[in-house]
Amino acid sequence: MKSIKIKKILVIVLAVLVLLSGSFIGYRVISEQQRRKQLIAAFSSEPGYESSLNERYLAYHDRNEGVDIAELLVLVNAGIDQLEIEYDRRLAGFVKAEGFKPEEVQRYLDYSNRTKADEATVVGLVSHGVDQLDVEYGDRLIAIMNDPYFLWNRIGRYCEYDSEHDGDQLNVRSLVERVNCNLDMIPKNGDFHADPAKGKQILVNNYYDLAEEYVPTNLVDVDKAYSSKGARMDAEAYEHLVELISEARRAGLKVTIYGDNGYRSYSYQATVYDYYVKMLGREDGEKRAAQPGYSEHQTGLAADLTVSNISYKGYNQAKGFKWLADNCHKFGYIVRYPDDKTDVTGYTYERWHFRYVGVEAASVIHETGLTFDEYYAFYIEQE
Numbered sequence: 001m002k003s004i005k006i007k008k009i010l011v012i013v014l015a016v017l018v019l020l021s022g023s024f025i026g027y028r029v030i031s032e033q034q035r036r037k038q039l040i041a042a043f044s045s046e047p048g049y050e051s052s053l054n055e056r057y058l059a060y061h062d063r064n065e066g067v068d069i070a071e072l073l074v075l076v077n078a079g080i081d082q083l084e085i086e087y088d089r090r091l092a093g094f095v096k097a098e099g100f101k102p103e104e105v106q107r108y109l110d111y112s113n114r115t116k117a118d119e120a121t122v123v124g125l126v127s128h129g130v131d132q133l134d135v136e137y138g139d140r141l142i143a144i145m146n147d148p149y150f151l152w153n154r155i156g157r158y159c160e161y162d163s164e165h166d167g168d169q170l171n172v173r174s175l176v177e178r179v180n181c182n183l184d185m186i187p188k189n190g191d192f193h194a195d196p197a198k199g200k201q202i203l204v205n206n207y208y209d210l211a212e213e214y215v216p217t218n219l220v221d222v223d224k225a226y227s228s229k230g231a232r233m234d235a236e237a238y239e240h241l242v243e244l245i246s247e248a249r250r251a252g253l254k255v256t257i258y259g260d261n262g263y264r265s266y267s268y269q270a271t272v273y274d275y276y277v278k279m280l281g282r283e284d285g286e287k288r289a290a291q292p293g294y295s296e297h298q299t300g301l302a303a304d305l306t307v308s309n310i311s312y313k314g315y316n317q318a319k320g321f322k323w324l325a326d327n328c329h330k331f332g333y334i335v336r337y338p339d340d341k342t343d344v345t346g347y348t349y350e351r352w353h354f355r356y357v358g359v360e361a362a363s364v365i366h367e368t369g370l371t372f373d374e375y376y377a378f379y380i381e382q383e
């Protein structure tokens, strides 16, 4: 009797155990589902969440427990979870940097190990190939990158120019300015061409040339009152020149175009160039007159001006040109070849040569003291 009772008890105990373990397994299944639900809820409250990536978020989370949810989303969205790269706290910084490419992550890590630079800088330098150059990451390179007119796409050129001019002790501003003005390139070599699509901001200099057949589409005749020899100019540039001349008149100054020196055709420029080269020799002649195709006068946007006093002769011209230099930007004009920039413009100081670039560009150039060459590199060419 006793043993039967014991057997019964055993059966009951076993049954209870079986039931308990079953519900335990059930509980575990439910808790796993709940855990996934909770995680997905957490993912979905983060910016950039994509429901199609749920499985990858979960898998990356399980592989790298403790990684911040927001960071995890950033990494998976960028495809880092698909790479054979272990989690590293720098990864999110790389992903957020401009120019990031998932296939370059190993190079970022290597360069970061070498330089200890911050993640955005590492991505910038690697994406421009600086990690492959023989350039030390140090104060000089950092100073170059901090120049206000630093251009990422010229970083290799800054480094090269700097190493070639090691003994010159160039300050960083001059170094960046020179490269921005293409002084590291050979002039008149056909590397670049003037781009008429840039409108009033077209750059023409010793590096950017115009085709022989280029003629501006909207040339107008300048009134005889402003050009005794009958110049022509771009219509918009002329309209603004007339306003400048009127303002000068109110200041007691008489401003006119010197001779017919507004628009010059390619062939006319050839005549002017030959004249100066014959008179001064090639080197000095070229500082006064551009080779045909390389003159701003071919754009119709430049004019050589004279200035005198309305009421008396013997007026100090320098004062008149000073007034023009101080005021021309209000009408969209700049002194194109300033006194202190002859090394970067390639021209001796021409206080008479004014160029129309539009009021906005002229104002920036007036305020910053940039040459138009550098303004173009920084503000126009990059667009």
Ligand SMILES: [Zn+2]
Pocket: 261, 297, 302, 303, 304, 352, 353, 354
């Ligand atoms: Zn000129």
